Amino acid sequence: xxxxxxxxxxxxxxxxxxxxxxxxxxxxxxxxxxxxxxxxxxxxxxxxxxxxxxxxxxxxxxxxxxxxxxxxxxxxxxxxxxxxxxxxxxxxxxxxxxxxxxxxxxxxxxxxxxxxxxxxxxxxxxxxxxxxxxxxxxxxxxxxxxxxxxxxxxxxxxxxxxxxxxxxxxxxxxxxxxxxxxxxxxxxxxxxxxxxxxxxxxxxxxxxxxxxxxxxxxxxxxxxxxxxxxxxxxxxxxxxxxxxxxxxxxxxxxxxxxxxxxxxxxxxxxxxxxxxxxxxxxxxxxxxxxxxxxxxxxxxxxxxxxxxxxxxxxxxxxxxxxxxxxxxxxxxxxxxxxxxxxxxxxxxxxxxxxxxxxxxxxxxxxxxxxxxxxxxxxxxxxxxxxxxxxxxxxxxxxxxxxxxxxxxxxxxxxxxxxxxxxxxxxxxxxxxxxxxxxxxxxxxxxxxxxxxxxxxxxxxxxxxxxxxxxxxxxxxxxxxxxxxxxxxxxxxxxxxxxxxxxxxxxxxxxxxxxxxxxxxxxxxxxxxxxxxxxxxxxxxxxxxxxxxxxxxxxxxxxxxxxxxxxxxxxxxxxxxxxxxxxxxxxxxxxxxxxxxxxxxxxxxxxxxxxxxxxxxxxxxxxxxxxxxxxxxxxxxxxxxxxxxxxxxxxxxxxxxxxxxxxxxxxxxxxxxxxxxxxxxxxxxxxxxxxxxxxxxxxxxxxxxxxxx
Numbered sequence: 001x002x003x004x005x006x007x008x009x010x011x012x013x014x015x016x017x018x019x020x021x022x023x024x025x026x027x028x029x030x031x032x033x034x035x036x037x038x039x040x041x042x043x044x045x046x047x048x049x050x051x052x053x054x055x056x057x058x059x060x061x062x063x064x065x066x067x068x069x070x071x072x073x074x075x076x077x078x079x080x081x082x083x084x085x086x087x088x089x090x091x092x093x094x095x096x097x098x099x100x101x102x103x104x105x106x107x108x109x110x111x112x113x114x115x116x117x118x119x120x121x122x123x124x125x126x127x128x129x130x131x132x133x134x135x136x137x138x139x140x141x142x143x144x145x146x147x148x149x150x151x152x153x154x155x156x157x158x159x160x161x162x163x164x165x166x167x168x169x170x171x172x173x174x175x176x177x178x179x180x181x182x183x184x185x186x187x188x189x190x191x192x193x194x195x196x197x198x199x200x201x202x203x204x205x206x207x208x209x210x211x212x213x214x215x216x217x218x219x220x221x222x223x224x225x226x227x228x229x230x231x232x233x234x235x236x237x238x239x240x241x242x243x244x245x246x247x248x249x250x251x252x253x254x255x256x257x258x259x260x261x262x263x264x265x266x267x268x269x270x271x272x273x274x275x276x277x278x279x280x281x282x283x284x285x286x287x288x289x290x291x292x293x294x295x296x297x298x299x300x301x302x303x304x305x306x307x308x309x310x311x312x313x314x315x316x317x318x319x320x321x322x323x324x325x326x327x328x329x330x331x332x333x334x335x336x337x338x339x340x341x342x343x344x345x346x347x348x349x350x351x352x353x354x355x356x357x358x359x360x361x362x363x364x365x366x367x368x369x370x371x372x373x374x375x376x377x378x379x380x381x382x383x384x385x386x387x388x389x390x391x392x393x394x395x396x397x398x399x400x401x402x403x404x405x406x407x408x409x410x411x412x413x414x415x416x417x418x419x420x421x422x423x424x425x426x427x428x429x430x431x432x433x434x435x436x437x438x439x440x441x442x443x444x445x446x447x448x449x450x451x452x453x454x455x456x457x458x459x460x461x462x463x464x465x466x467x468x469x470x471x472x473x474x475x476x477x478x479x480x481x482x483x484x485x486x487x488x489x490x491x492x493x494x495x496x497x498x499x500x501x502x503x504x505x506x507x508x509x510x511x512x513x514x515x516x517x518x519x520x521x522x523x524x525x526x527x528x529x530x531x532x533x534x535x536x537x538x539x540x541x542x543x544x545x546x547x548x549x550x551x552x553x554x555x556x557x558x559x560x561x562x563x564x565x566x567x568x569x570x571x572x573x574x575x576x577x578x579x580x581x582x583x584x585x586x587x588x589x590x591x592x593x594x595x596x597x598x599x600x601x602x603x604x605x606x607x608x609x610x611x612x613x614x615x616x617x618x619x620x621x622x623x624x625x626x627x628x629x630x631x632x633x634x635x636x637x638x639x640x641x642x643x644x645x646x647x648x649x650x651x652x653x654x655x656x657x658x659x660x661x662x663x664x665x666x667x668x669x670x671x672x673x674x675x676x677x678x679x680x681x682x683x684x685x686x687x688x689x690x691x692x693x694x695x696x697x698x699x700x701x702x703x704x705x706x707x708x
Contacts, residue, residue, distance in 0.1 A: 014061075014062050016059070016060045016176045016177060017057065017058070017181070020185045056070055058130065060175070064097060064173035065099065067101060068100050069101045070108060071103060071111040071367065072119040072123055073364065073392055074102060074206065075394065075395045077119075077607055078600065079124075080206060081202065083123070083124055085199075086128045087100075089197060090127065090131025092158050103389025104367070104387070113400050114365045116666070117567070120599065121663060130185050133185070137181060138155060138172055139154070142160035142175060152164070158171060158172050159171045197597060199600060199601050202600065216390065218349060218363040219348045223361075225417065226350065226417070226420050227270050228274045229268060229269065230268070230277045230278070230281060230422075230427070231431060232246070232268075234288050234430065236290070236291050237629065238430070238433050239489060240292075240293065241288045242264075242266070243287070244287050244288065246262075246287065251267075251280040251284040252280070254280040257270070257272075258271055266431075267286060270417070291628070291629050293487065293628050293629070297626060300333075302484065303438070304440065304461065306486075309482055310481045311465065312480050313479040314468065314478070317455070318476055319457050319476040320478075323455045328448070329446045330508070330515060332692065333443075334441045334443070335440050335441075335692065338436065338488055339618060339622045339624060340398075340429060340436070340491075341394075343393060347404040347423045347428065348404060349405040350420045351405065351411065351419055352418045353378065353416075356380045359386045360374055360385070361390055363389075363399060364392070364399050364402055364405060365395045365399040365400045365402075366399075367388075367389040369400070370387045370406070373403065374387070387405060398492070404421055425634075434489045435493075436493035437463075437490050438462060438486075438488075439497065439501075440462065441458065441460050441461070442458070443508050445474075451526050454475060454476060455474065455476040456476070458504075459482060460479065462482075463501065465481035471505070471528075471562045472524075473529040487628055488624070488631070494668075494672055495673050499672060503676050505677075506560065506674065507692070509523065509559075511690060520558060524558070525537060529562075530562065533560050533570065536593070539590075539592035540558060540590045543592070544574055546558070546572060550574065550686070552576070553687055556574045556682055557575075557677075557685055558573075558681065559681060563669060566596070567665050568595075569593045569667075569670045569671060570674060571590065571674040575683055577701065579687065582705070584679075588651075589649075590652075591608060591674075593652075594656045595656055595665045596663050596664045597664045599664050608671045611675075617646075618672070618695065619696060620695050620697070621695055622640065
């Protein structure tokens with residue numbers, strides 16, 4: 001049921017509610033005017049407006065437990081663990097006293113999609129700061145009840161206690177009175193509490209359920225009387241074609257089929273089982289319209305021919321003039337591949353539609369975006385749509401704008417039944433077909449003979465323009481972003497375009513160092529824009545044994561990245577290259593990261609290692625093979641991702657964990673990015689061949705060796 005004035009008041013009951021606006025100067029949080037005093041009726045009216053005024057909720061109940069409501073979702077990254085750690089420690093309560101409600105549009109705020117580490121650095125740390133305010137408020141309230149000065153009371157272990165008489169005690173549940181309190185929080189405020197956050201090494205909240213198989217994902221969810229539904233998958237790029245003819249009668253005759261119907265450019269099938277639906281789609285045997293474009297796809301050529309300037313990302317000084325007068329000037333082009341997110345759990349949703357109301361259980365990163373899509377698809381008011389975000393079995397960007405929820409809702413409306421819509425792996429690759437785009441990057445740098453960067457221009461094609469600034473100190477610089485219409489569609493993917501830009505910039509950095517006869521590590525140190533990179537480079541150099549001479553066809557490479565939100569990272573990689581087969585093997589990885597306060601080291605280390613393996617896969621294996629008409633990638637047999645046998649020993653260091661510098665800045669995407677470049681640089685140092693195109697497949701390595 002959508003949240004309205006009545007249901008909000010029922011939810012409030014005898015509890016005390018705290019509503020917070022999280023205000024952030026970098027634009028990643030809600031910026032709002034200071035909230036006014038309000039009673040439950042006023043705030044309920046705000047609730048009817050879908051929390052546009054307030055970013056997060058926390059309820060204190062009469063039994064001393066608390067319930068926190070956040071619009072973000074747990075995608076396996078441990079968000080539930082992080083939020084539980086922060087709130088239980090912030091209010092000095094045992095973890096079992098803290099309940100989290102995540103991603104339910106009927107009772108949670110719209111605080112944006114779960115992406116880019118914002119859930120930790122904005123929502124998570126915002127809750128910590130909010131708990132400080134709540135403690136102060138409860139002390140003030142208890143002082144009024146007890147008739148004493150607040151200075152004589154202290155908040156301790158979920159209660160307000162008199163400093164000189166511990167027997168005078170009011171538990172927080174005793175202060176719950178059905179009122180609502182509003183406040184504005186600056187999550188990024190410098191941490192200065194007298195009770196600092198301490199990582200207690202708590203295990204994952206969902207860990208046991210995950211490893212025992214009892215955590216219910218969307219595909220496991222069974223509301224009863226549930227059909228299965230799916231759509232026909234085009235053999236061509238989906239936006240370039242439509243069904244011309246199909247055998248609907250044969251598909252409808254398949255046993256167990258409930259409905260088969262044309263839907264726009266495609267066709268749908270609903271059946272009593274997943275198998276019956278797949279058989280119906282096979283019997284449908286659709287004939288697709290051939291795209292009106294060349295089948296041959298020259299990725300670089302087509303990107304350049306169709307390029308239009310979208311924006312200038314950064315510009316300072318006079319780079320063209322300084323490049324012309326630089327003692328050393330080097331120009332290069334780097335190209336990256338189409339890649340797919342490949343979550344272990346494909347996009348999935350379960351929908352129920354009754355009249356003009358819809359409830360959808362979904363694997364999504366953005367439940368409120370899903371609500372908008374469902375409402376638009378069904379042509380019903382948004383307030384009549386409830387999205388319940390289930391635990392997500394991997395997303396990595398593909399589930400930010402997933403159509404699975406609104407597709408499931410459409411199937412449910414057309415059949416009058418509850419429908420489970422589970423993407424096959426082939427449909428994920430082809431029917432959905434949203435990829436990390438192939439990118440072309442032209443980069444030219446001017447440098448002095450003693451190794452100081454003076455000028456640089458970067459032209460990025462098919463990119464988002466991220467990742468080119470705030471790494472190296474270059475007085476004269478220009479970065480431009482160009483876009484081209486391409487047959488394969490753009491899809492959000494972990495690391496956004498930092499991955500592609502960093503590959504170009506960090507490979508180019510090694511090339512400059514080699515041209516000047518300067519060690520690549522030393523060259524980076526001479527040109528850093530942020531001094532904090534220095535200790536990170538020293539740390540990975542020590543962990544990887546940078547100064548030693550690797551044996552045979554072994555090489556060591558390094559790379560750095562300045563990701564969004566002041567996240568700094570350095571990665572070193574050691575690789576070996578088999579000159580006979582062209583196989584590159586990553587022997588070791590080392591990563592050092594400056595990301596602010598570490599909330600849960602166990603969770604963070606696991607996530608960081610997984611992210612570095614993502615970088616390994618992008619560097620060496622992963623590629624969606626496309627031409628101008630279609631993708632040839634159908635499943636994991638066609639798309640190589642890292643296996644256990646590819647996992648090298650990894651050492652990880654979080655230097656900011658020692659300095660306690662303020663707030664947690666996030667580390668979800670960062671480790672992916674420099675790992676790609678470090679591996680590419682290590683391969684170049686191992687065999688003396690610089691590769692300007694990814695991935696570094698055996699075929700590409702052998703070709704490079706032959707040409708050298």
